[in-house]
Amino acid sequence: MTASSKSLICGVLARDRKVIAKLISHVENAMPGVAPILAKLGAKGGRALRVGITGFPGAGKSTLIHQIAKTLSQKKYRVGIILMDPTSPFSGGALLGDRIRLRDIQLDPRVYIRSMATRGHKGGLNLAARYASDILDAAGFDFIFLETVGVGQLDIDIASYSDVTVVVMTPESGDEVQAMKAGLMEVADIFIVNKMDRDKEKIYFSRIERGLEGHSVSRNRASAPVLGVAALYGEGVDSLLRVLIRFRVKKARRKKSS
Numbered sequence: 001m002t003a004s005s006k007s008l009i010c011g012v013l014a015r016d017r018k019v020i021a022k023l024i025s026h027v028e029n030a031m032p033g034v035a036p037i038l039a040k041l042g043a044k045g046g047r048a049l050r051v052g053i054t055g056f057p058g059a060g061k062s063t064l065i066h067q068i069a070k071t072l073s074q075k076k077y078r079v080g081i082i083l084m085d086p087t088s089p090f091s092g093g094a095l096l097g098d099r100i101r102l103r104d105i106q107l108d109p110r111v112y113i114r115s116m117a118t119r120g121h122k123g124g125l126n127l128a129a130r131y132a133s134d135i136l137d138a139a140g141f142d143f144i145f146l147e148t149v150g151v152g153q154l155d156i157d158i159a160s161y162s163d164v165t166v167v168v169m170t171p172e173s174g175d176e177v178q179a180m181k182a183g184l185m186e187v188a189d190i191f192i193v194n195k196m197d198r199d200k201e202k203i204y205f206s207r208i209e210r211g212l213e214g215h216s217v218s219r220n221r222a223s224a225p226v227l228g229v230a231a232l233y234g235e236g237v238d239s240l241l242r243v244l245i246r247f248r249v250k251k252a253r254r255k256k257s258s
């Protein structure tokens with residue numbers, strides 16, 4: 001292992017943001033020599049809870065992640081965020097209001113945000129995102145959120161190595177639920193119906209719930225909880241947080257006993 005590889009590893013373990021950013025770029029560009037570094041770091045990780053957040057553009061994924069990250073940070077957890085959504089407000093396409101809201105977590109020393117371009121990954125975006133998660137895991141982040149657009153194979157790939165998969169919808173998503181890639185519905189652990197401030201008519205919510213119930217019956221596994229939230233106002237985010245913290249405790253127990 002070269003001296004520069006060693007210094008990259010030390011930098012990541014010391015949670016040096018510049019080094020983390022540099023190594024993730026190496027991964028994106030499939031730089032030679034990166035594999036042994038990832039192998040070393042991979043062995044250091046395993047503590048973080050990896051949460052895939054998916055759903056149609058505009059459903060409120062970024063807003064939700066922002067709220068969760070802010071609250072987790074207040075509780076002294078460290079949060080890594082990986083964005084693979086080109087429309088994400090984190091990645092610069094933000095409305096002014098979004099930017100102002102996001103500034104507080106971008107400056108938060110317990111939060112690290114990385115957006116990944118959806119083009120130009122030599123080894124594939126999916127693999128790059130996976131390695132980026134490994135890097136953040138090794139760096140000691142407690143939670144890692146991966147935001148994807150929710151319409152393609154990538155979401156299902158990410159779900160395959162996430163500990164928890166959250167599907168975000170809105171009250172009028174009834175038809176989207178039908179249209180959503182079947183495989184994605186199968187892997188969802190939690191369904192979020194966002195923007196409940198806008199459409200309090202419970203009829204929408206119960207329609208989605210009913211649609212999802214039919215789904216869990218057909219996939220023959222315990223039904224995933226359906227939580228109504230208003231991410232923009234932080235309403236209902238606490239119950240999602242409790243579920244995620246519980247998942248993390250369970251993961252830590254499994255790791256201990258294995």
Ligand SMILES: Nc1nc2c(ncn2[C@@H]2O[C@H](COP(=O)(O)OP(=O)(O)O)[C@@H](O)[C@H]2O)c(=O)[nH]1
Nearest residue numbers: 057058059060061062063195198230231232233
């Ligand atoms: N009314 C309302 N708007 C919301 C809520 N959550 C997000 N939004 C808005 O919906 C738009 C899309 O949100 P964003 O988080 O970028 O969605 P994403 O594409 O899924 O990441 C933004 O203008 C948000 O301000 C909510 O709970 N209520």
Ligand SMILES: [Mg+2]
Nearest residue numbers: 062085088089
């Ligand atoms: Mg987004």
